[in-house]
Amino acid sequence: MSANKVNVDLQRERAKCDFNTEELTNFLDWGVKYTEKRRNLEQKVLSVKGLLDDTPEEYMSHKEKYENSIRKSVLFYKTLHSMEDENMSIDEKTRINFRNIVTSAVFKDNSPLMLHNSMFIPTIMGQGTDEQKAYWMKRAKNMEIIGTYAQTELGHGTFIRGLETQATYDPDTEELVLHSPALSSYKWWPGGLAHTANYCVVMARLYIKGKSHGIHPFMVQIRDEETHMPLPGIKLGEIGAKLGFNTVNNGFLGFENHRIPRDRMLMKNAQVLKDGTFVAGSNSKLTYGTMVFVRVIIVNSMANMLAKAVTIAVRYSAIRRQSQPKPNEPEPQILDYVTQQHKLFIAIASSHAFYINAMWLWEIYYSVTSQLAGGNLDNLPELHALACCLKPLSTIDATTMIEKCRLACGGHGYMLSANLAQTYGLATAAYTYEGENTVLLLQAARSLVKAWGGHVKGQPLKGTMAYLAENPTVKVWDGSVDGIIQSFKVVAIRKLSSVVKILKEYEKSGLSPEDAWNKASVFLTAVSEAHGRAVLLSVYKSETDKRAAALSPPLRKVLLQMVDLYVTYWALEKVGDMLLSYVPVVGKRASTVRRQFALSWALRLDSGHVSPIAFMSAAAERRQYASITERDVEELQRRYIELLAAIRPNAVGLVDAFDFRDEILNSALGAYDGRAYERLMEEAMKSPLNAEPVNQTFHKYLKPFMRGKL
Ligand SMILES: CCCCCCCCCCCCCCCCCC(=O)SCCNC(=O)CCNC(=O)[C@H](O)C(C)(C)COP(=O)(O)OP(=O)(O)OC[C@H]1O[C@@H](n2cnc3c(N)ncnc32)[C@H](O)[C@@H]1OP(=O)(O)O
Numbered sequence: 163m164s165a166n167k168v169n170v171d172l173q174r175e176r177a178k179c180d181f182n183t184e185e186l187t188n189f190l191d192w193g194v195k196y197t198e199k200r201r202n203l204e205q206k207v208l209s210v211k212g213l214l215d216d217t218p219e220e221y222m223s224h225k226e227k228y229e230n231s232i233r234k235s236v237l238f239y240k241t242l243h244s245m246e247d248e249n250m251s252i253d254e255k256t257r258i259n260f261r262n263i264v265t266s267a268v269f270k271d272n273s274p275l276m277l278h279n280s281m282f283i284p285t286i287m288g289q290g291t292d293e294q295k296a297y298w299m300k301r302a303k304n305m306e307i308i309g310t311y312a313q314t315e316l317g318h319g320t321f322i323r324g325l326e327t328q329a330t331y332d333p334d335t336e337e338l339v340l341h342s343p344a345l346s347s348y349k350w351w352p353g354g355l356a357h358t359a360n361y362c363v364v365m366a367r368l369y370i371k372g373k374s375h376g377i378h379p380f381m382v383q384i385r386d387e388e389t390h391m392p393l394p395g396i397k398l399g400e401i402g403a404k405l406g407f408n409t410v411n412n413g414f415l416g417f418e419n420h421r422i423p424r425d426r427m428l429m430k431n432a433q434v435l436k437d438g439t440f441v442a443g444s445n446s447k448l449t450y451g452t453m454v455f456v457r458v459i460i461v462n463s464m465a466n467m468l469a470k471a472v473t474i475a476v477r478y479s480a481i482r483r484q485s486q487p488k489p490n491e492p493e494p495q496i497l498d499y500v501t502q503q504h505k506l507f508i509a510i511a512s513s514h515a516f517y518i519n520a521m522w523l524w525e526i527y528y529s530v531t532s533q534l535a536g537g538n539l540d541n542l543p544e545l546h547a548l549a550c551c552l553k554p555l556s557t558i559d560a561t562t563m564i565e566k567c568r569l570a571c572g573g574h575g576y577m578l579s580a581n582l583a584q585t586y587g588l589a590t591a592a593y594t595y596e597g598e599n600t601v602l603l604l605q606a607a608r609s610l611v612k613a614w615g616g617h618v619k620g621q622p623l624k625g626t627m628a629y630l631a632e633n634p635t636v637k638v639w640d641g642s643v644d645g646i647i648q649s650f651k652v653v654a655i656r657k658l659s660s661v662v663k664i665l666k667e668y669e670k671s672g673l674s675p676e677d678a679w680n681k682a683s684v685f686l687t688a689v690s691e692a693h694g695r696a697v698l699l700s701v702y703k704s705e706t707d708k709r710a711a712a713l714s715p716p717l718r719k720v721l722l723q724m725v726d727l728y729v730t731y732w733a734l735e736k737v738g739d740m741l742l743s744y745v746p747v748v749g750k751r752a753s754t755v756r757r758q759f760a761l762s763w764a765l766r767l768d769s770g771h772v773s774p775i776a777f778m779s780a781a782a783e784r785r786q787y788a789s790i791t792e793r794d795v796e797e798l799q800r801r802y803i804e805l806l807a808a809i810r811p812n813a814v815g816l817v818d819a820f821d822f823r824d825e826i827l828n829s830a831l832g833a834y835d836g837r838a839y840e841r842l843m844e845e846a847m848k849s850p851l852n853a854e855p856v857n858q859t860f861h862k863y864l865k866p867f868m869r870g871k872l
């Protein structure tokens with residue numbers, strides 16, 4: 163792109179940037195090698211003719227959108243296949259694809275084939291025997307068959323053990339009979355299921371001789387390979403229009419005594435022998451393996467979506483000028499408003515935090531799955547608990563911050579051509595799919611409470627939970643990044659020990675363990691959030707420190723500023739919790755008073771109102787206890803504002819370093835050249851209504867109406 167076509171404000175911003183953006187790109191990509199591979203892949207895909215839409219998707223009918231997305235999917239996957247390296251490990255492939263979101267250049271609302279790669283193939287890999295893998299993987303990889311993952315039913319999504327689809331073994335014919343006994347047992351949601359896939363992995367309850375043996379995966383052909391007609395005994399359709407994912411072809415599926423051969427049960431973990439003997443796996447939860455994989459991948463996917471949204475919003479904020487605070491001076495760039503920086507810079511830091519945590523989590527995932535392959539399940543519970551914390555936190559934060567990016571673009575952010583609304587639509591889906599967030603936080607709480615129980619009995623705490631065994635003492639608030647991270651850990655310890663006490667109290671009062679759990683569940687989700695925040699913050703800091711040593715001083719400085727910003731932002735967001743993290747300098751009663759003070763402080767902050775009398779008496783109490791002080795909070799606030807100011811000159815450089823091509827951003831507001839107004843007008847002219855100066859409805863309805871003739 164020639165420099166003179168780039169908006170002058172953006173040119174100035176780029177000239178101001180004091181670090182090498184290419185170096186940051188390489189850092190985010192996990193090395194120069196991966197930047198090159200990603201760019202090659204993007205170049206190859208984007209040079210395929212017919213992949214990018216001339217007519218924006220939003221002007222197409224529902225049916226046209228689907229047909230268009232299938233047309234593009236074929237071209238897209240053909241190109242990807244031509245670049246596949248058969249010998250590459252899944253680890254290497256994931257690293258290459260870590261920051262590859264070239265799909266979003268092609269599909270604003272995702273492809274109907276996405277489940278084939280993200281869940282169908284991983285399930286065959288994780289749940290199939292070697293023989294099954296050899297047969298099905300070849301067909302699936304070559305896309306001779308197209309598959310999806312059919313687990314959720316109309317009646318149950320969260321509660322997998324409540325799934326109703328039956329797979330009954332018939333030893334006489336050595337077949338499994340799939341049946342949907344009620345409307346609530348119809349599969350509902352799977353991507354690509356409606357009209358795209360001809361196979362799917364169906365999660366169903368296995369019955370042998372009238373006895374249930376739990377939920378297992380079955381490879382089921384649902385359409386004829388030639389005619390693509392649904393097979394006899396199979397009812398298929400699409401579930402209809404949604405907030406997003408409208409080109410994903412999410413479908414429903416019902417069975418009427420549909421028979422499949424015995425060997426279509428994916429039998430790596432549990433088996434049905436010919437005579438109907440059931441051989442249980444070492445752990446029934448291994449069947450849930452694909453979900454753990456996708457939860458891990460989602461953290462990375464949130465980093466990408468958020469990075470995309472904030473690139474659009476920061477570039478637009480650099481070219482947009484509004485208001486005139488100083489008379490006779492030009493209108494400032496809206497990026498100079500500190501409130502705007504507050505909305506946006508945390509989104510940059512959060513995408514960094516998610517990238518770094520996602521890679522760290524991926525490495526744990528990869529190592530635990532290698533251990534599982536050798537029969538060692540020791541670290542599976544911790545991986546599950548981690549995924550159940552980080553998937554919700556990353557989706558909650560990304561969703562909130564993407565919406566903030568959209569709002570930060572004012573009215574133009576509301577345009578679909580800005581591509582912020584669709585990005586929000588995709589992100590918010592991840593709040594629900596692959597385990598609804600509250601439910602996952604409660605799963606994580608279950609692991610934390612269990613680990614705490616073990617700890618109290620003297621069992622060692624492992625891995626990321628090891629800190630829970632530390633004596634929760636932070637005696638002096640020093641306001642340092644490490645000190646704040648330590649405070650977050652102390653908060654998690656305190657919340658956990660407190661909820662365990664509450665659970666015991668509830669049970670003592672006569673509640674069943676289940677009812678006590680439900681009554682304490684608001685606090686339990688808070689425990690998981692606290693643990694998850696402690697992990698996110700400390701991994702972000704420690705991994706950045708580890709890698710920063712090899713970077714140039716200017717980039718190191720910027721990255722550490724971003725870590726500081728992230729930590730300070732969350733300390734201020736959770737200032738009530740920070741008060742919880744301090745230890746009384748005197749006695750036991752003091753601790754209770756101090757906690758009450760912390761609570762009242764937090765409540766007042768939440769309502770935005772601090773009563774002076776309560777404040778003074780609280781301040782008097784505070785003098786007795788080593789608590790964070792009003793001055794400490796003010797210092798944090800000042801530091802936060804200073805950090806925004808320090809980051810401001812590098813803001814455009816920071817988002818440029820995400821290295822998203824214009825086709826990938828797909829946004830009138832966020833393109834590299836900053837010609838947002840021209841692009842908004844160009845996009846407006848694509849509206850079919852602008853094809854003619856007078857719409858026929860004028861003569862048909864408006865004119866007669868206006869003349870009183872209707
Ligand atoms: C390389 C290419 C990649 C391409 C990538 C492209 C990237 C794009 C990003 C991805 C986009 C993908 C689109 C995905 C579309 C959505 C697909 C879906 O939603 S599909 C549908 C997704 N649907 C959902 O996610 C449903 C959510 N629901 C569930 O997962 C479960 O029902 C449950 C976990 C909530 C409870 O299960 P329940 O059976 O009632 O269990 P209990 O509570 O009774 O706990 C018993 C014990 O088991 C333990 N344990 C549990 N799970 C696990 C595990 N996984 N492991 C280990 N352990 C586990 C638990 O800790 C406990 O231990 P303990 O205390 O006894 O020691």
Ligand SMILES: Cc1cc2nc3c(=O)[nH]c(=O)nc-3n(C[C@H](O)[C@H](O)[C@H](O)COP(=O)(O)OP(=O)(O)OC[C@H]3O[C@@H](n4cnc5c(N)ncnc54)[C@H](O)[C@@H]3O)c2cc1C
Pocket residue numbers: 277311312313314317318319320321350351352353407412591594595596597598599600601604
């Ligand atoms: C865009 C999208 C794509 C999807 N793709 C697929 C797919 O390809 N394949 C597939 O199989 N599925 C898919 N799903 C389904 C998805 O996995 C489920 O919707 C998800 O697991 C949530 O389950 P649910 O809908 O039953 O929610 P529910 O469990 O009914 O949740 C409703 C509310 O109840 C609460 N709740 C439920 N149980 C508890 C509990 N134990 N304790 C406290 N609160 C609880 C939840 O927190 C939530 O607030 C998709 C969903 C979406 C939105």
